[in-house]
Amino acid sequence: xxxxxxxxxxxxxxxxxxxxxxxxxxxxxxxxxxxxxxxxxxxxxxxxxxxxxxxxxxxxxxxxxxxxxxxxxxxxxxxxxxxxxxxxxxxxxxxxxxxxxxxxxxxxx
Numbered sequence: 194x195x196x197x198x199x200x201x202x203x204x205x206x207x208x209x210x211x212x213x214x215x216x217x218x219x220x221x222x223x224x225x226x227x228x229x230x231x232x233x234x235x236x237x238x239x240x241x242x243x244x245x246x247x248x249x250x251x252x253x254x255x256x257x258x259x260x261x262x263x264x265x266x267x268x269x270x271x272x273x274x275x276x277x278x279x280x281x282x283x284x285x286x287x288x289x290x291x292x293x294x295x296x297x298x299x300x301x302x
Contacts, residue, residue, distance in 0.1 A: 197272045201262045208263070222264040229256040 208214055233253035236245050265272045286299040295302070 197262065201266050201272075204259055204263055205266065217263055217267070219264060219267050222260050222267065225260045226257055226264065229253055229260060233257065 208217060230253075233250065236249050236253065262272060265275070287302070291302040292299075
């Protein structure tokens, strides 16, 4: 199963079987994404990147993605399209000739 729609459908099925939709309003899904991102960051705290347990990183990323897909579904966003749109926008903000090799923000290029 690789299609985002299939993943979202599985998440919704899992959620609905447990009657958790009542907790999955946009605000709480956004908060959950932030909480899970904090848990991801905690894995790296006081460690070098190679000391982190990859399996734990995978679990936290899955949590972040799951809540992200559910939030996108609430707003009827097409995940693939919004990511592609953002890549295009970033391409305009960060043209290769100005941004290549630098970590400067677009307004500093």
